[in-house]
Amino acid sequence: MANESVESVARVQRLLRDVVAPIAKRFAFEDVPSEGEVAGAPCVLVLGNHSSGKSSFINHLLGKTVQRTGLAPTDDGFTILTHGAPEVDVDGQALTTDPTLPWAGLRVFGPELLTHLRLKRRDCDILKSVTLIDSPGLIDAAKPESERGFDFAGVVRFLAARADLVILFFDPDKPGTTGEALSIVTQSLRGIDHKLLIVMNKMDLFKSLSDFARCYGALCWNLGKVIARKDLPFVFTTYFPVDNAVPPALPADEFVKAREALVREVVDAKTRRADNRITQLQEYVERLLLHATIIRHARTHVRSLLVRSFVSSMGLAVLLGLATWFTFAVDAAWWVRGICALGAGLALVHGVSTSSRLKSAAQRDVAARIPELFERVFARDLLTRASGDELRARFDAAAPRAQKALETLGALSFPRFSAADEARLRDVVAREVPALRRVVNG
Numbered sequence: 001m002a003n004e005s006v007e008s009v010a011r012v013q014r015l016l017r018d019v020v021a022p023i024a025k026r027f028a029f030e031d032v033p034s035e036g037e038v039a040g041a042p043c044v045l046v047l048g049n050h051s052s053g054k055s056s057f058i059n060h061l062l063g064k065t066v067q068r069t070g071l072a073p074t075d076d077g078f079t080i081l082t083h084g085a086p087e088v089d090v091d092g093q094a095l096t097t098d099p100t101l102p103w104a105g106l107r108v109f110g111p112e113l114l115t116h117l118r119l120k121r122r123d124c125d126i127l128k129s130v131t132l133i134d135s136p137g138l139i140d141a142a143k144p145e146s147e148r149g150f151d152f153a154g155v156v157r158f159l160a161a162r163a164d165l166v167i168l169f170f171d172p173d174k175p176g177t178t179g180e181a182l183s184i185v186t187q188s189l190r191g192i193d194h195k196l197l198i199v200m201n202k203m204d205l206f207k208s209l210s211d212f213a214r215c216y217g218a219l220c221w222n223l224g225k226v227i228a229r230k231d232l233p234f235v236f237t238t239y240f241p242v243d244n245a246v247p248p249a250l251p252a253d254e255f256v257k258a259r260e261a262l263v264r265e266v267v268d269a270k271t272r273r274a275d276n277r278i279t280q281l282q283e284y285v286e287r288l289l290l291h292a293t294i295i296r297h298a299r300t301h302v303r304s305l306l307v308r309s310f311v312s313s314m315g316l317a318v319l320l321g322l323a324t325w326f327t328f329a330v331d332a333a334w335w336v337r338g339i340c341a342l343g344a345g346l347a348l349v350h351g352v353s354t355s356s357r358l359k360s361a362a363q364r365d366v367a368a369r370i371p372e373l374f375e376r377v378f379a380r381d382l383l384t385r386a387s388g389d390e391l392r393a394r395f396d397a398a399a400p401r402a403q404k405a406l407e408t409l410g411a412l413s414f415p416r417f418s419a420a421d422e423a424r425l426r427d428v429v430a431r432e433v434p435a436l437r438r439v440v441n442g
Contacts (some may be wrong), residue, residue: 005274008436012277013038015428020285023421027292027414028405032284036102037162038277041082042269043131045159048169049181050137053201056240057169058134061266062124067134069242076148077116078155079134084121092117105158112149130269133159138180152180156188161280164272165265167197172205175219185226191283191393195276197236197265198223203255204239204248212250236262274440282433287398289425294402296417297377298366303412305362367406370399 016032024032048054055067058081067079080095080103090098092114096107106113116136126132135156136148160166166189170181189196200219206212220232227233238258239248248255366373374395375382381391405414 005440008274008440009039009277011432011436012281015281015432016284019424019428020281020288023292023425024288026421027288027295027417028401028409029288029291030401031105033162033280034102034104036100037105038280040102041131042129042165042273043133043159043163044165044167044266044269045133045135045156045163046167046169047135047156047184048138048167048199048201049171049174050139051173052137052169052171053240054134054137054169056242057167057199057201057262058132060240061126061132061263062122063126064124066120066122066124076136077118078113078136078159080117080119081127081132081134082119082121083124083127085123086121087123088121090119090121095119102162106155109150109155109158113151113155116148116150126267130266132266133163135159138184153184153188156184160189160192161283163195164269164276165195165197166192167199167262167266169199169201170219171200171202172211172215175200175215175222182222182226185223191397193227193233194279195272196233197262198233199236199238199262202239203237203250204245204252207249209250238262275437278433278436278440281436282429285425285428286394289422289429290394290398291402291405292417292421292425293377294370294373294398295406295411295414297373298370298406298411299414299416301366301373301411302362363406363410363412366411367403370403370406374399 013035016038017035021032024030046054046058055069058067059065059069062081066081092106095101095117096103096114101119103119106117136152168181168185168189174181200216203212206215216235216237219235223232236258238255239252240259378391378395
């Protein structure tokens with residue numbers, strides 16, 4: 001099975017490079033996942049509130065203290081932990097410019113992120129098989145991007161899409177109530193339920209079963225408002241031992257079992273790798289299909305407006321031109337011939353100048369009307385498909401890129417989205433992806 005997984009990942013790389021990337025480039029879509037991202041080590045992203053125990057969990061996995069811990073915020077950046085000797089730290093600038101590493105895509109978030117990004121190479125056994133990513137603690141309110149200096153939700157979305165496992169920590173003090181935690185679940189982690197684990201940590205702090213029940217109920221209540229599922233996912237209730245800690249007041253056997261199960265999930269992240277890369281390929285191609293389809297219809301809309309305007313303007317010019325010819329044919333007075341000729345010339349100039357102005361205005365207008373265009377183009381799918389909500393979620397993910405592309409380049413600068421290109425992409429989703437899953441899943 002290991003060989004099949006390796007071959008499947010290699011097939012994903014070839015499809016992205018040879019089939020998908022050329023089409024994505026023509027339509028100014030986001031870069032395809034790099035070969036380093038696809039073929040790199042399994043990756044686990046750790047998220048959570050300040051003091052929820054993220055760093056303690058990572059230190060527990062590593063078997064030594066690598067990340068600082070404490071009740072107060074101890075780190076405001078992302079830390080990527082990989083295996084290596086000698087043990088060194090690499091800053092964000094060097095990390096994202098090293099072609100041997102899969103993190104170049106983070107450069108799009110700007111220099112402010114790079115100052116809050118580092119890589120630590122450590123000689124720890126678990127890092128031989130998995131890469132861990134520690135993250136800044138989620139804050140009490142959903143702050144705008146300017147509060148952190150970079151698009152925090154976008155970075156989390158980028159990393160979560162590439163991770164094989166995402167672990168979200170909560171603690172008794174803030175059981176899912178922080179504004180940023182809830183917004184991250186609804187925005188950055190949307191659509192990744194298959195690899196999201198939720199942990200309620202620090203069970204050793206509870207003094208009574210009733211306190212535990214109230215806190216657990218509050219967490220489930222808050223998550224139920226933001227996770228679009230009929231049933232809530234399983235919540236790991238556990239704690240991680242620290243030096244000089246008071247023994248738990250509640251029976252700890254189940255908490256210890258949950259801790260061991262959570263560690264096993266991290267160790268087994270490598271088994272998710274091939275399947276997650278196939279999912280990444282499928283989701284990327286589906287977003288690209290939607291992106292290119294929107295641009296195709298935007299291009300058609302603008303061209304239709306320009307053709308109608310040109311025909312209308314030129315029709316008047318042709319009519320006045322015929323009138324001018326007639327005045328010459330019947331030997332009308334010179335001033336009559338002059339007026340008709342002048343009118344024909346002015347109509348022609350007006351038509352050309354109007355078409356130029358309309359071209360710019362129409363391209364700006366269609367970029368702002370992408371949601372309306374989506375509703376019109378996909379009206380039947382949204383009404384009849386059981387997966388209408390999934391289509392809307394895909395549009396939410398693809399729309400910002402499509403709008404930026406249309407605003408920056410203009411609808412008429414794009415080539416035609418040909419039937420052959422569309423067929424290639426649909427073949428990846430309909431034939432290649434299921435075949436790859438059959439190989440991986442036996």
